[in-house]
Amino acid sequence: MSESGGKVNKKRIYPNWFLIIPLLLYVGFFLLPSLMGVFYSFTDWTSRSTDGVSFVGLENYVEIFTSNKDYVSGIFNTLKFTVVSNVLKLIPALLLAIMLQEKMRGKNFYRTLLYLPSILPFVIIGLIFKSILNYNNGLLNGVLEFLQLGFLKQKWLSDLDVVWKSIFGLDAWRGIGYVMTIFIAGLSTIPKTYYEAAQIDGANFWQRLRHITLPMLSGAIMINLVFGLTYGLKVFDIVYVLTNGGPGHATEVMTTYSYQLYSSGQYGMATALNTILLIITLIVGVFVVRKIGKQEVQQ
């Protein structure tokens, strides 16, 4: 027993005490500020609080749920974005990954092409697409008119019925390649023999997808889901650069409200909003990891 233990230790590249520095950094720069944030959410901390802060209990939380500013719709929009953006990315990305896993000419080119938008910064995407989606002089409406499809013209970023669709579409365009790459990595670990055996048994594409691909891909699905959920819940960039929460307040999310509150020096309120976001993220994250983790164990 001691021999085998010694062997394991010898195989280790780094000793345990190497963990101390990263752990200290993690606690000091991540865990502690997060906990302090939760603490400050119960205070009246503002940029003018030079004489210290006072405990105000749940006042900030009550304000969030009763204020004229409609922070609740910001919370609802954040949840809506999280669900829709994941559905719009995961399903097409999975199908694309399966397609690009097959033997086809130029598949590496297509993979690169689909991945490229993921490396573009949101600021650049925002600037370009604000111009493309402009109603009067934008490229998209111009092309639609040129193709005699003028009836499809939309006020992409200013119509209440369209603006969220524009954001979802652009987010999917940017994110699908990244999600697809993780799926491709997962797919490449599934032994081909499973598919060959299933084919001999007469299984069609959907049966192979349901009984082989999806169960064997649960690890990659979980990674994408956890990444997607955390990304969706803390969404800021794409909304900020495309609409800045507008038109009116139609596309405000929790982080845009939080940013406004920080900017106006209402730190207590801002941290309260962030604490709500933290709680939602924790609940969703724990639920997803447990649910999918349990499925993995069963397999």
Added chain:
Amino acid sequence: MKKKLVSVVLSAAMCASMLVGCGGTTDTAKEDTTAKEETTDEEDTADAGEKTDAAASTDFSGEELSILVSAGWMDNRYDETIARFEETYDVTVDLQAIPADQYDDLLQSKLTTDSCADIFWISSNPFAVDSVIVDPAKYCIDFSDAEWKDIMPEARQASCKAADGKLYGLQIWHNSPEYVMVYNKTMFEEMKLTVPTTYDEMLAVCEKIAAEGVTPWFMPGADGWQHPLAFFQIGGVYEETTPGLYDGLNNNTATFANNEKMLEVLNQYKELSDKGYFGEDWIGTDSSNMQNEFGDRNCAMAMANSSYIKQLQDETGSTDEFGLFLIPLGDNDTYPTNPAGPTMFGYKGTEHPELVEEFFKFVTQTESLQEILDNSPSYTNLDVNDDKIEQHWLPEEEAFMATVDKTKMATSVLQTGTKYTNDYWMDWSADMVAFCQGTMEANDVLTNMDANRAEAAGVAGDDAWK
């Protein structure tokens, strides 16, 4: 064991090299500071001219001066002056122009995280220094004793001072009619239209213009900051309807909410929006194409400065004649008096305080002021106490000013005449769009402004709101 020893030695070496690096920087910094202190002492004994020369040749060489500004506040008008400043002092100026709709939030973040540029700008007014910068004594260099301060008329100095009475900013701005209605006089004559002086007349004019397939009133809603002007520039009419309103708003004894005149104006604005008189997609349209729209005769009116006429004629080659009239919403007949404007401040946390001071001194010299005016197509004059400046007043401005009753110029615009109002310009802008799209009520827009102002007053510790 050997491996462990090697790893420990290597780690120790790495940490030591990092510390050496840090130590080196500190020493250099110390040397720099000492050098600067010595130079400053020497400077005190030298005369002003020598001081500039000495500074240019020795002190600032190689330094970088960063300026944080909202797009449109400096444009190209400072380019020549900045180039001369760079050449004179052998420094580089890093101009960070931020899109207008993001600027306020960004500036606040920069200030509160102690990462601001050496010089920053705000849209200032007599109340803005305290409410926008929040803690001017902490963030701004005190220029109360600066030799250049008297270049600004007293009204402008008020927009550069904080409640503590200290002067922190420098405002170089013009005194032309601001954000009144600019209209295509030639098109009006062709359509046999007369200048509207009431809302009903405006509605009739818009109807006739729209019938000709022309956008009556070009409204760039996507900019965010333009469309609220229609409401705030006519502050005089609110004060006339409810005398003492401004005082009430500043003492927290009056509210925006339930103000009949304000509700009337908001509803008139929505009516124009609903009827399409601001264009097919005013909410998604920015001002980048406004000149072309005027030049191509696609629109007949817009809110702009008087100097805009010359600018659009120069840049579009339009031979049409243009004129000015007062915004007629709420049957307004008051002039938009406004001592406010973009104002620059020196950041107290700067690593180059002397260079910042030199910059302020430099831009207030006659030569620089003339350059700024000459390089500003949108300025026809500079509101400064310097008789050597050659101003460029327009005949249209002079004609318009002759039509305005002087008694109607007493009240300043709402956003700068009342505390904390201007700070929530972009919130108001979003609320106004939401109201026009039917997702908010008019009185909720006004109530939100009251709530926002109360928040700002709370943050500022304003006694009137306690």
